[in-house]
Amino acid sequence: MKIKSRTLIAGSIIALIALTTMQGYLTFNTFDLRKNSFAVNSRTKIGSIVKTPYVDSLSWHYRMDFVKKIPEYRNGEITKEELILELENAAKSRNPTFKKYFKEGAEHFKLDPRVLFKKVASSLELTHEDGTTEQIIIESDKSPTFLLGTDFPTDEGYLINAWNWTFDEDFINNNNQTENVIITYRASLYMKIIDLDWIIFNQLIGLFLIAFLLFVFVVLLVSYSIRNLLKLKHISDVKTDFINNITHELKTPLATLSIATKTLSSKFAQDNKEIAKVSIDTINRQNVRLQNLIDQVVDNSLGYNDIKLNLEQVNLTDFTNEICDDFSLTLTNDIQFLRSIENTQTLAHIDPFYISTAIINILNNAIKFDGTVIKLTYKITDLYHVVTISDNGIGISKKNKSLIFGKFYRINEQNKHSYKGLGLGLYYCNQIIKAHHGTISVKSEEHEGSTFCIKIPLNHGKENFTS
Template identity: 40%
Template structure:
């Protein structure tokens, strides 16, 4: 497996993990918002229960009235703090069944669709006077508080409704040895309120069901697409490697019998007293053998990328170089095409591989003839650090979508207007690789039905 494919797989996996993380965060945030809205709704429902004048309100009043009297006794040292708390617990337990009965009546009336329970715990109880601060009860962290009223359930911080604080100044009279004394103290009575909903997490998740299903389907789709893309990429890479190996192997195998055929042709040519027909036939065999060998050499060379091309650069005069190519082309195609020349008279010294560069330019000229051009214009100019060749023809042109593909290996544009166009789809690919090997550039401009223009830029240094 090539390094590029491995890097692509790693990048895709990282992208998939990042996408999964973002999706998980979005679901988590949605869950938090739904939970907050759910608890707020439950909290509002509970807060409206026990309004002024209701039976529940009278229960709270009964507890507070009895407890205040016990606080007076505590301040007179008639009961201990432990007895005070036990008295508070006893009062709450005695009134709790009545509270639950009235609470369930109001909850049933609201028809919430879920079982909403409530209880209140004592958090802090402090008595302050002019001499000292007396902390009777203080709930520690992670410690169960003293339940005052409501249902028995494990308190959950996620369903904590907040705290309530009752502060008041208390003054009462006490007769001591025939004298009436006024006793004052300040009460700080802090409670924590909790609710409990059976399977509340399932209720929230059930509300998010469509979102979770949709997210899961998207996740599966992305994984499937990722798997299919990577698998298809690896398969295409294997097919390309097999095709390249096949082309290389078959061409090498063909060169052996062709070499033998060339040798046999030379031996036959040396024979004397042959009829004109035999001489003509041997000549035909020799020419076709040479043509076939050149075609095989082209396939072998075209299997190389620009990095594998071994260039033998030499100094070449630009005007002489392009003139020689165009003159030879004009001679071989004088009956097929009209060749216009606009050659810069300034002779520049190029450092190029003459054989490869000639092949690149000739391939473009030949390609124009193949695809219907009967007029070709070639112009050269010097542009800063580059020598540029522009080859413009009046052929059938190339569509926009095909212009991106013309330099691909084995690509041949499908066109119904031109018939019997022979070739392997390697000419423009080979030209592109040669120009890139020279650190140059080649680009194409074309419009369907209005011809094509290729521009080659070769560096001067």
């Protein structure tokens, strides 16, 4: 059962991890696919906006303005930097018109306003009549010449398109000769999406919420199942342990009864009245023992709501002294029993039988669990009658401390019970004290003894004695 339970728990945890991993993979894969889809859709919409005759017309005009400046450059009237600046200025003068047109197109095609676009001149080359080439704008340059749209660092965007444009221009050089130059111009289109992850997250927030709730549900379901499995296993272990223990307890008196019965029924016993009397006495004692054992199981299994108290006004100073006196008579010489009992005239409203039973149970436990020095203390503090019983026995481990007041629970070592009992004593004590509206607690360290503290309210049961 133990191995099977561990296998089921391990299998459940592995299945949960596998399911969570798969769910996470599918969720993030969906996230990446949606990002790619959003980028492709945005690119398509930008293409629909900029690939129009109107935008082509704007581009044609600033290119022609630039071409007209090339003769000045070839004749040495302006520098290369000034020539590039002429291209920038020609495009810049038309950019406000383009941005207005782009905004209207974005609204028409429902393009997200966080998608930015720009057009740059990525390379510009002049080819002369003698076949030599001259690089005006170098394509490998990390800062190409900005033309239209919204400027942003090129490395932050996506290249969505590029094309070449070639044009021949004739001009009169300084020698009054006609010279031809071939202009090879390359334009590139870039797109930048601001906060793309956040955009996609907002689109998929419903999916993420469902995935999270499903994950929480599965975790709670597995946790609940494991907890129930452990609870059922504990109940099964307790039941098995109790049956084994009560069977062991019953074997001794039953075996004795069997022997006494055989002796009594023998011919030898019939002729000897003394042997017959001894056998009958043995049968009577074992019968009482069996009856007490059954009563112990029945009575000690009662909950505090089932205990019917017969309250009396009792001076606990005298009461605890009497219990100590009686208990001392049962001790062997190797056990030291100490007491510290406060002398008070304050009366407690208790059921003497049940309270004495609880105290005696704890005192007997101290001896059972190897206590050789036992001390009982009684005092009144913080509106409570407080009875404290301490010993120097084996103590209680941290994991057992919260379990010792449970029904049928017995302290064990490596799954082998070293101390006899039905596991009802401390449970019964707890129910008795609860019936008196009090509390019982324990302080203990393993191998360092235990201290049990019983607290009963001073005002408990007073209404039953007021006139």
